[in-house]
Amino acid sequence: MCATCGCGGPARIEGDQHPHHHHGDLPLDPEHARLHALGVPHTHGPHEHGPHAERGHDHGDHDHGKAVGGESRRLIRPEQDLLAKNDAIAAEVRGRLTARRILALNLVSSPGAGKTTLLEATLARLAGRWSVAVIEGDQATARDAERIRATGTPALQITTGKGCHLDAAMIARALDRLDPPEGAVLFVENVGKLVCPAGFDLGEAHEVVLCSLAEGDDKPLKYPTIFAASSLLLVTKTDLAPHLEVDPAVPVTNARKVRPDIGAIRLSARTGEGMERWLAWLEAARGLRLVAD
Amino acid sequence: MHELALSSSLVDALREEAARRGFARVRRVTLAIGALSHVEPEAMAFCFDIVTRGTLAEGTELEIERPPGRAFCIDCGQEVAIAARGEACPGCGGFRLLVRGGEELRLVELGVV
Numbered sequence A: 001m002c003a004t005c006g007c008g009g010p011a012r013i014e015g016d017q018h019p020h021h022h023h024g025d026l027p028l029d030p031e032h033a034r035l036h037a038l039g040v041p042h043t044h045g046p047h048e049h050g051p052h053a054e055r056g057h058d059h060g061d062h063d064h065g066k067a068v069g070g071e072s073r074r075l076i077r078p079e080q081d082l083l084a085k086n087d088a089i090a091a092e093v094r095g096r097l098t099a100r101r102i103l104a105l106n107l108v109s110s111p112g113a114g115k116t117t118l119l120e121a122t123l124a125r126l127a128g129r130w131s132v133a134v135i136e137g138d139q140a141t142a143r144d145a146e147r148i149r150a151t152g153t154p155a156l157q158i159t160t161g162k163g164c165h166l167d168a169a170m171i172a173r174a175l176d177r178l179d180p181p182e183g184a185v186l187f188v189e190n191v192g193k194l195v196c197p198a199g200f201d202l203g204e205a206h207e208v209v210l211c212s213l214a215e216g217d218d219k220p221l222k223y224p225t226i227f228a229a230s231s232l233l234l235v236t237k238t239d240l241a242p243h244l245e246v247d248p249a250v251p252v253t254n255a256r257k258v259r260p261d262i263g264a265i266r267l268s269a270r271t272g273e274g275m276e277r278w279l280a281w282l283e284a285a286r287g288l289r290l291v292a293d
Numbered sequence B: 001m002h003e004l005a006l007s008s009s010l011v012d013a014l015r016e017e018a019a020r021r022g023f024a025r026v027r028r029v030t031l032a033i034g035a036l037s038h039v040e041p042e043a044m045a046f047c048f049d050i051v052t053r054g055t056l057a058e059g060t061e062l063e064i065e066r067p068p069g070r071a072f073c074i075d076c077g078q079e080v081a082i083a084a085r086g087e088a089c090p091g092c093g094g095f096r097l098l099v100r101g102g103e104e105l106r107l108v109e110l111g112v113v
Helices: A030-038 A084-099 A115-126 A144-148 A168-178 A224-226 A237-244 A248-258 A274-292 B002-021 B041-051
Strands: A063-066 A072-076 A101-109 A132-138 A155-159 A185-189 A208-214 A230-236 A261-268 B024-035 B061-065 B069-073 B079-083 B097-101 B106-113
Touching: A072 B002, A084 A168, A101 A230, A101 A274, A115 A132, A115 A144, A115 A274, A132 A144, A132 A168, A132 B097, A155 A168, A168 A185, A185 A208, A185 A248, A208 A224, A208 A248, A224 A248, A230 A248, A261 A274, B002 B024, B002 B041, B002 B106, B024 B041, B041 B061, B079 B097
Parallel strands: A101 A185, A101 A208, A132 A155, A132 A185, A208 A230, A230 A261, B024 B061
Antiparallel strands: A063 A072, A072 B106, B024 B106, B069 B079, B069 B097
16 A cells, blocks of 8 residues: 555556655754754654753643543654655755756646547657656546657656546655756656645646536546646647637636636647647646756 | 545545554544536545445544535626536626636545544
């Protein structure tokens, strides 16, 4: 089971014989470190008498009251974010990417919104101008990574098994394997789901949500978390507009109800409509990353 | 189920706290699940009950606090309470809201022996 989030089964990185693992011991948790930094008296467990012992802490426990049955209980306030482990690894990943001036984008959407097709069309237009690498996430098969590799772009497939999302530890390991060059653009195509990927920071610079015209215009209202976490909305498959009763402006209006400052581009990978704007956005985002490391 | 993964993660966190602070069993856990978070409290309670069986937290009483959703309304110029994302500002009916609170997913307190 994934140790960071407990999702079922080990995530496999294509070509990898071992189940994934997470980074070893992380340093002192932030809350504990803060108590030390402020010199606040607090309790330690029996294991932790390091260099701070000479400061003369108060080692008494808080002994608050007795529970039913006369049991003497201690109260402990960890004040720990349940996603702290993933966030810590994501911060490390972010640091690595920034140091190498790599722009990382986390592409999220429902299954079938057109993430892989968009990547194929984007890579065709880039025509080797930039270094690009792709991490693909799916429950099963390496089909998407194979499609990307067919364009001549390095791609690595992560299959999550029963898991429903990618997490930072998976990305960290994939980065070790892919090792994109400095100044590259890294696309992470997340598992096709509108709920689970939302809570898991991968260390990316931007989360980009795709929503196809065929999905209707109210997805942002029904699945607000993931739209609120994204800085850019791509309304895809606009070439289907004549066959659908959907006004392409409405999904954008709805997305702005949950994230007032979300950017929006309507495009069709097939006809090319809007693709220049998407390329311009990528160029601008990459430019920001290149000038500030 | 999403909450199952988080419950497992929570039990791991409890084991780490036990090793760090030197206690044997957990009797009560207080979580803060913000009104705007993507986690469903009932599902969390259900999964927690299952996942803790046979662990140091078996039979633990789970308490869930619900910090309310807070957002800054650009048009009103002040902080307002919202029950869910995508809701209009209770003051002016507008949607230019920047979420400021209610997204937490935090282990607040443990009662241990």
